[in-house]
Structures are given as C-alpha cells and as structure tokens.
Amino acid sequence: MQHRFENDEEVMQHAVTLAARGVGYVEPNPPVGAVIVDAERNLIAEGWHQNFGGPHAEVNAIAVAGDTEGLELFVTLEPCSHHGKTPPCAEAVVKAGFSRVVIGCQDPAGHVDGTGIAKLRAAGITVDVGVCSQDAEALIAPFRMLMLNRRPWVHAKWAMTLDGKICTQTGHSQWISGKESRATVHQLRGRMDAIVTGAGTVRADDPTLTARPPGARVAIRVVVDSTGRSVSLDGNLVRSIPEAPLLIVTADGQTDHSHTKALAAHGAEILEGPNDYIAAVRFLAVELGKRNVTNLLIEAGSSLMGSFSDAGLIDEVHAFIAPKIVGGDLAKSPLGGSGLDQVAAESQFSLVDWRQSGEDMYFCGRVMRS
Ligand SMILES: NC(=O)c1ccc[n+]([C@@H]2O[C@H](COP(=O)([O-])OP(=O)(O)OC[C@H]3O[C@@H](n4cnc5c(N)ncnc54)[C@H](OP(=O)(O)O)[C@@H]3O)[C@@H](O)[C@H]2O)c1
Structure with a gap:
C-alpha cells in the first residue's frame, strides 16, 4: 500500500532516516536523504547519498521517480550548485520540474552556502528551508566541522x-x-x-x-x-x-x-x-x-x-x-x-x-x- 505522510515534518524525518544510511560510506561528503511526494504527500520515491563519488540523494530519488513534473522534493541538505565529482544537483532539481522543494538545512560549505537555494528560487520553485533543521544539522555536524574548522x-x-x-x-x-x-x-x-x-x-x-x-x-x-x-x-x-x-x-x-x-x-x-x-x-x-x-x-x-x-x-x-x-x-x-x-x-x-x-x-x- 502506498504511504501517505501527515505533514512536512514527517516527510523530512523520513529523509533524515534515509540519510543516516550513508554514514560511514559517504565521507568526506555529508550524508543526505531525499523523498519525493505528490501534493497529497503520498510517497513517490526516495533516495540517499550512498557512497563517496556516487550520485547525490536528489539524483537517486529522481531516477526512481521517473516523471517528477509538479511533484515536491524533500531533501535534508541544500542541493549543491557546483561541479564536483558529480554535476550540480540544483540544476537536476530545476530540470525535474518540481513545484516545491523543502530543505532541512543550508549547506555550510563555502562553495555552496545558499547558492543552491538561490538557483532553485530563480527558477520559480517554491523553496522552504529549515524543516526539522535540528535533525538535519545534527546529521552533518562532522561535515560542518571539517568544512568550517578544517x-x-x-x-x-x-x-x-x-x-x-x-x-x-x-x-x-x-x-x-x-x-x-x-x-x-x-x-x-x-x-x-x-x-x-x-x-x-x-x-x-x-x-x-x-x-x-x-x-x-x-x-x-x-x-x-x-x-x-x-x-x-x-x-x-x-x-x-x-x-x-x-x-x-x-x-x-x-x-x-x-x-x-x-x-x-x-x-x-x-x-x-x-x-x-x-x-x-x-x-x-x-x-x-x-x-x-x-x-x-x-x-x-x-x-x-x-x-x-x-x-x-x-x-x-x-x-x-x-x-x-x-x-x-x-x-x-x-x-x-x-x-x-x-x-x-x-x-x-x-x-x-x-x-x-x-x-x-x-x-x-x-x-x-x-
Ligand atoms: N577502559 C578504557 O576505555 C581504556 C581505553 C584505553 C586505555 N585504557 C587504559 O589506560 C591505561 C593507560 O593510560 P595512559 O593515560 O597512560 O594512556 P594514554 O593516554 O593512551 O597514553 C599516554 C601517554 O601518551 C604519550 N603522549 C604523547 N603525546 C601526548 C599528548 N599530547 N597528550 C597526552 N599524552 C601524550 C605520553 O607518553 P610520552 O610522553 O612518553 O610520549 C603519555 O604518557 C592503560 O592501563 C590502558 O589499559 C583504558
């Protein structure tokens, strides 16, 4: 039976749980989880960053969903906006045609730090930041330490x-x-x-x-x-x-x-x-x-x-x-x-x-x- 979430927090909590599966496998990248739902918050697809150098959570979830036009994406961390080991996720998210993107927390890395969010908003997507932010931040504490304090x-x-x-x-x-x-x-x-x-x-x-x-x-x-x-x-x-x-x-x-x-x-x-x-x-x-x-x-x-x-x-x-x-x-x-x-x-x-x-x-x- 298809799963339906009660509210935004419940969807994000699920994304946090998915993200945690990557702990130990993705470092020095941050663990990230993503969930795609429709307007009634029915679960359509999910994904997480599984290993360093591999596709990011959003891209994995989009690949599972197939057609994402008009759907909503929940992701624990701001989509990246730079070319690293993989192309920028923010571009893939824009291309996927989501109507709304909900983000757990902003990416503290100097090369992202809000630019992913700006890209999504510039493309006309509704972006909400900070849902379950404490849990989303807790997930990336080691990454934040390395990025900001080296x-x-x-x-x-x-x-x-x-x-x-x-x-x-x-x-x-x-x-x-x-x-x-x-x-x-x-x-x-x-x-x-x-x-x-x-x-x-x-x-x-x-x-x-x-x-x-x-x-x-x-x-x-x-x-x-x-x-x-x-x-x-x-x-x-x-x-x-x-x-x-x-x-x-x-x-x-x-x-x-x-x-x-x-x-x-x-x-x-x-x-x-x-x-x-x-x-x-x-x-x-x-x-x-x-x-x-x-x-x-x-x-x-x-x-x-x-x-x-x-x-x-x-x-x-x-x-x-x-x-x-x-x-x-x-x-x-x-x-x-x-x-x-x-x-x-x-x-x-x-x-x-x-x-x-x-x-x-x-x-x-x-x-x-x-
Ligand atoms: N129950 C547990 O969880 C657990 C875990 C680990 C150990 N232990 C027990 O702890 C006991 C050993 O305690 P310990 O205090 O002697 O061991 P330790 O902290 O592992 O080693 C201390 C030694 O490391 C050297 N050291 C070098 N740079 C240091 C630095 N920056 N800060 C501090 N020390 C530095 C010092 O010797 P030098 O100046 O000669 O280099 C110092 O005497 C053992 O009996 C062991 O079985 C228990």
Whole structure:
C-alpha cells in the first residue's frame, strides 16, 4: 500500500532516516536523504547519498521517480550548485520540474552556502528551508566541522567501571565492558577515518585498533608517542599494517630516530609534532583535517584523553559503564589533564542517548559549546 505522510515534518524525518544510511560510506561528503511526494504527500520515491563519488540523494530519488513534473522534493541538505565529482544537483532539481522543494538545512560549505537555494528560487520553485533543521544539522555536524574548522569531528570513547575507573591501579583493563559493548565499539571503528591512541595504552594493551568485522571504511591508526619507542616492531599495530595504515606522531626533540626509521621500514608513517601535549593534539587535529579525516575516534587512556579535552577538541562522547568496581587511588579515570575547577550547573551534552548494552549502560552525547 502506498504511504501517505501527515505533514512536512514527517516527510523530512523520513529523509533524515534515509540519510543516516550513508554514514560511514559517504565521507568526506555529508550524508543526505531525499523523498519525493505528490501534493497529497503520498510517497513517490526516495533516495540517499550512498557512497563517496556516487550520485547525490536528489539524483537517486529522481531516477526512481521517473516523471517528477509538479511533484515536491524533500531533501535534508541544500542541493549543491557546483561541479564536483558529480554535476550540480540544483540544476537536476530545476530540470525535474518540481513545484516545491523543502530543505532541512543550508549547506555550510563555502562553495555552496545558499547558492543552491538561490538557483532553485530563480527558477520559480517554491523553496522552504529549515524543516526539522535540528535533525538535519545534527546529521552533518562532522561535515560542518571539517568544512568550517578544517578539523575532524572528534569522538571520545571509553569503558569504565561503576566507580569511574578505566583500568585497575596496575593498568589492567581487559575487559571492563561486556561483549555487546565491545561489538558496538567495533561498529564505531568501522565508520571512522582515523583512530588515535596514546603511548600508555599501546604499552599496556598492545591494541590492534581495527574494526572486526570490517566496517564501511578502514581507519588510519594513529599513535601519539613522544619517542616512538612504545610502538614495538613485533606488536599488533605494526603486524596489522597490511590491513590498516599506521601513523606515529612523535615530539620534536624527543624522537628516537633509529627506532622510528625501523618502524618506517615496516610501513608506518612517522610525523614529528610539537613537544607540548596540548599543542601536539591541536597539531594532530589540523594535520588530519588536511587529510580530509571527517570522523576521529580517541581510544586512549586518561592522559591523551585529557589533552584532547583540555584543548576543547572532544565533540562527542561514547561511554560504556560496566557494573563492576575496582577501587584504588591510583586507578585512572577517563579524563586526565587539567580539567575544570567547578562542576557545570547544567548538562554539558545535547542529543543524549542512554541505552542498555548487555549488562552495561551506553551513553552517547554531543558536547555543547557556547
Ligand atoms: N577502559 C578504557 O576505555 C581504556 C581505553 C584505553 C586505555 N585504557 C587504559 O589506560 C591505561 C593507560 O593510560 P595512559 O593515560 O597512560 O594512556 P594514554 O593516554 O593512551 O597514553 C599516554 C601517554 O601518551 C604519550 N603522549 C604523547 N603525546 C601526548 C599528548 N599530547 N597528550 C597526552 N599524552 C601524550 C605520553 O607518553 P610520552 O610522553 O612518553 O610520549 C603519555 O604518557 C592503560 O592501563 C590502558 O589499559 C583504558
């Protein structure tokens, strides 16, 4: 039976759901969804941007619909107006003869930024912008960050005990969270462009940091290690270089060049950054931005996590809280660094989602900034 939507918001929500299917596949492009309806809001066709370099959502939906004359197009993001990997969508939308176009949010990219909307209006199409804008904006937050700030959207992930520890006082941490939570972490890894950890975690856990099973994309693994010596030549990170690239960021003046030369011979890339923890994470964010890294996951101990937090570089938190207690003054908590002097009066997160994950609780939320 044909589906009929109640109102504009319902159509746009459906477009948002479609767009989300592209997350992990389309970056550094934004995920976009499109729905075509008739004047009574009967569903005619739908589409989404499925992979980087492939046709955009509007074009996919138009192809499914066939004859679109006089119909209405709902799209989560302003149609593009420039020749990129594909021709401008705004032109295809004009050619399709839509009577009305409803847009979730404007494209923040400097080369679009309202010009797609202007093209549609100039062609005499009724254009409404801002329906379900919060959801539409949330979808493209990583894209917006890369476009406007030239750095990745940073996800911080940790697993902690009920008493707020990420390891025991001896550094033992495997495993704090349960099977379901660890599977979620692998899914997260599978949609990241880069995953970063610190020297302490490499020494304690000898991690591999690959997605198992593989996801939509293969992340560059990044280790921040002042000397480079924590990454051993026969460790899991080096052993798995054929599966995923490895970048080691050392500190100027501290690098052990004979060891990093050996790591490079095994296929690792070595980059020397500033010899200051906060400057080093800022440097890394800029460097990864230059490489079009849209989503970066931090899977580190409290020291590196603290540097990212103190630098104001955490955008989204994924915390798994396990029903376990380890105690110990010396057992680390998720965030080290300088931290804050006072507890914030209000919640510091938006779009908060608390969920049961096996025996654990999974918190996901976006850090609010003024
Ligand atoms: N439960 C969890 O989710 C989880 C996740 C990861 C790790 N862990 C546990 O955390 C423990 C390790 O904690 P950690 O704090 O030592 O590990 P870490 O944050 O992974 O590594 C810290 C080390 O990285 C180096 N580093 C280089 N540049 C840095 C920068 N800009 N900022 C901060 N550090 C920088 C420093 O050593 P140099 O100065 O020598 O380079 C520093 O001691 C392990 O026991 C591990 O099992 C738990």
